[in-house]
Amino acid sequence: MLKRLFLILVALTTALLARAARSLACAVCLGGASDSVTEGYNASVLFLMATPYLVVASIVGGLVFTYRRALKRNEKAGEEALVLSWKREDSSR
């Protein structure tokens, strides 16, 4: 069974390599590098690639800001400073 599967894979790979130009079809290859549509796609892809990092950075920034504010509030109220800890006795509360 495994031998047959291996033979099929080899046959498929050989066929793809023989027709490499066709198998490398690109859905968004619309023109030359300086084509305006290509530039539009490139800008859009870069923007969409950067956005998740911006979103995550905003969330982390917000958490750090809130944590620091909570620390200050606790200090003002005379409570013990808030500690984010992975110690077992703390995480069980």
Added chain:
Amino acid sequence: MPKSSTARKLDDAPTLTEAKRPSFGSGPPPPVRPITPIGTNAWLGTVMLLGAEAMFFAGLIGAFLVFRIGSTVWPPPFQPRLPTGVTGINTLILLASAVTMRLALQANRHGEQARLMRMLSWTAVLGVTFLVIQGYEWVRLLHFGLTVSSSVYGGLFYTLIGFHGAHVFGALIWLLAVWLKARQGRYTRQHDTGLQTCSMYWIFVVALWPILYGLVYLY
């Protein structure tokens, strides 16, 4: 202040400082450090919602960029120009609503109930004004022939600006619910999660607008 809900009962439950930890053996219970949570679950949920919303609008902006940069002539010929002046003033109105929302939060933190109500009302009025001006401009643009199906330009304009308008409308409904609760005196310095999450959403919607205005109207 009503105290009937389960959440209120949980809020009124003894804090960890007062609660006794079960002792081990016959000795005294170990001391418990006071723990103040840095945020609520609702806060975290709202952050997640805003992250998803940001990605949604990023997708729409990405589509806009493809067509905008891909076109040599923008706006396309025989299409009406967008009203940049009026919308610029409208942008200032929406930005002012973020300031009043922030002041509402501040008023609640200081325990100023009347000021809280006043600031929430101003936020709602500014939000409604923004939507009314946007609606008026849309009607004018439709008369000039800019429709969703008239061109890619019209389709992108109504999709991007329309979704933002829908979000402002949703935020207004949320604000109305918060306003009603604030009138009943449900928000205090300790219990302000509803107000806080509403203000987060409002400020997100406001902060998004200058980006859309710059891209769709000015770029």
